[in-house]
Amino acid sequence: MRTQILLSLLIPFAVGITAAHAATIGPRPFFLVDxxxxxxxxxxxxxxxxxxxxxxxxxxxxxxxxxxxxxxxxxxxxxxxxxxxxxxxxxxxxxDVTFTKDKQLVCRHSQADLHTTTNILTTDLAAKCTTPFEPATKHSKANAKCLTSDITLAEFQSLKGKMDAADKTATTPKEYIKGTAGWRTDLYAATSGTLxxxxxxxxxxxxxxxxxxxxxxxxxxxxxxxxxxxxxxxxxxxxxxxxxxxxxxxxxxxxxxxxxxxxxxxxxxxxxxxxxxxxxxxxxxxxxxxxxxxxxxxxxxxxxxxxxxxxxxxxxxxxxxxxxxxxxxxxxxxxxxxxxxxxxxxxxxxxxxxxxxxxxxxxxxxxxxxxxxxxxxxxxxxxxxxxxxxxxxxxxxxxxxxxxxx
Incomplete structure (x- = not known):
């Protein structure tokens, strides 16, 4: 029985699901009722x-x-x-639909969020960002701004998705792309989401x-x-x-x-x-x-x-x-x-x-x-x-x- 339950949870991510299948909602709705x-x-x-x-x-x-x-x-x-x-x-x-440098439509919440929702700052494409990474100092927060229109579709597809977050105290790009809120998680597809x-x-x-x-x-x-x-x-x-x-x-x-x-x-x-x-x-x-x-x-x-x-x-x-x-x-x-x-x-x-x-x-x-x-x-x-x-x-x-x- 335990194996059947585990398979029922894993199969949808392996082969896809359809609306004909029953929904799998996990414990959160019941926690909220409590x-x-x-x-x-x-x-x-x-x-x-x-x-x-x-x-x-x-x-x-x-x-x-x-x-x-x-x-x-x-x-x-x-x-x-x-x-x-x-x-x-x-x-x-x-x-959410925006466009790349070569005018191809892609799914992003904002045309200017690649620095917080992808790994772009830790790739060679970081140099193409409208505002390349600027480390935090005693007087300013860390900053960056990367638009989908800064790169081509092919370059966009080379990136990986991550939780929308940034550490404004960061001194390196690797630190900056972290900062996920405590009530979210990096457990699933952390910096490896498929755009x-x-x-x-x-x-x-x-x-x-x-x-x-x-x-x-x-x-x-x-x-x-x-x-x-x-x-x-x-x-x-x-x-x-x-x-x-x-x-x-x-x-x-x-x-x-x-x-x-x-x-x-x-x-x-x-x-x-x-x-x-x-x-x-x-x-x-x-x-x-x-x-x-x-x-x-x-x-x-x-x-x-x-x-x-x-x-x-x-x-x-x-x-x-x-x-x-x-x-x-x-x-x-x-x-x-x-x-x-x-x-x-x-x-x-x-x-x-x-x-x-x-x-x-x-x-x-x-x-x-x-x-x-x-x-x-x-x-x-x-x-x-x-x-x-x-x-x-x-x-x-x-x-x-x-x-x-x-």
Whole structure:
């Protein structure tokens, strides 16, 4: 029996998995339930946990989106991270899309993050970085800046992925690329993650049986870039799915740039129908409890043809009488008929001290890791979000299965 269990965990990473397989979520969801405060929600999730521990099958769910894969423990945007997300039941997995010097699309969270997410500083390619490594001194922190547009696709593919981190006190590149947060780990694929081109990600995710949510990242270089306009860039992303024969209904293209969304709505309406406007307006630009501060308004966005809006977690909720409740932002978005996707669960680390930036509207009432399920309950059952990004999709997969969410 022990051998069979071990094989069931190892085979997916060896030969790939499909959505037809049951999800494998590990102990974390159950740990989080144990941390919850006593109440009806904990009782419901505890009973559900008992059913799954007794052998009930966990299903892959579109509610659960792998944010950059599963970067709580696997280097983001690597084959290992994508496979882990799919194994944990994420029905949709994200590739953030940027481009190389020779204008090839690759999966990176930022065009300017190679120095923190890969081993580039310890390779010969370090000399090509926009800002080569600068050691820390008594008066300054260590620094570096390496763009995907600093190198060609072939050079990009020679690199290895690592956990997103940097040691600002470092005096050598080898020291600098360390610094992984204590609540993450270098146990899996440390400095050896397999980087992905956008086309590679499509091939892999098709094999894994999951759907796609690519984000067109804002360039760190001036556009047009070597003759490539922003519109060309947006079209290239869509063309990769069309060439691969992926139906538009399986793709949720994303951008923080509303003009990108409107471009897709106009020029690629099948993909534009599910285009996701990432709302990056911060608290200085928008008051989540004042509908008059939403510019453009939710209804205006809907009238433009936008069907999906995706704000950070904190914009959707507020605290009231010690409880997490929907914000005006959330109720206005739903009233306008917008589908809501929330980002990103389990990005902030432990919640014992308020949860950090992603929980800023409810920091004063968040004091334990189990609060993640209180938040999910409000998002799913009171607001009605369609999907939730997570750095550890097992958490959202478990919740969706318990609540009957698809």
């Amino acid at each position: 941390q919850m405060q006593q109440g009806p929600l904990k009782e419901q999730l505890s009973a559900c946990a008992a059913d799954f521990l007794a052998g009930k099958k966990l299903e892959t769910t579109l509610f659960s989106i792998g944010h950059r894969g599963a970067p709580l423990q696997f280097p983001e945007h690597t084959a290992q991270s994508y496979k882990a997300a799919a194994q944990m039941g994420a029905g949709i997995v994200e590739c 992905m081109t956008h086309k590679d990600s499509i091939t892999l995710l098709k094999q894994l049986g999951v759907k796609f949510t690519p984000e067109l990242k804002s360039p760190s270089v001036t556009m047009p870039y070597d003759g490539m306009s922003q519109e060309n860039y947006a079209q290239m992303l869509i063309d990769d799915y069309k060439t691969a024969g992926v139906p538009a209904s399986d793709v949720w293209v994303q951008s923080f740039n509303l003009d990108d969304i409107l471009y897709w709505i106009k020029h690629e309406p099948a993909f534009g129908k599910q285009a996701v406007y990432l709302d990056g307006r911060n608290s200085k630009q928008i008051d989540i409890m004042d509908a008059n501060s939403f510019k453009p308004s939710m209804q205006a966005l809907k009238d433009m043809g936008v069907n999906y809006i995706a704000p950070p977690l904190w914009m959707l909720v507020t605290a009231q009488d010690g409880k997490i409740v929907p914000s005006i932002y959330a109720t206005q978005a739903k009233a306008a008929g917008l589908n809501i996707i929330a980002w990103s669960l389990e990005r902030s680390g432990p919640l014992t001290t308020g949860g950090g930036w992603y929980y800023q509207s409810i920091n004063n009432i968040v004091d334990n890791d189990g609060a993640v399920y209180e938040l999910l309950d409000v998002l799913a059952n009171r607001i009605g979000v369609s999907n939730v990004f997570s750095d550890w999709p097992a958490t959202t997969t478990f919740f969706a299965n318990c609540m009957g969410l698809k």
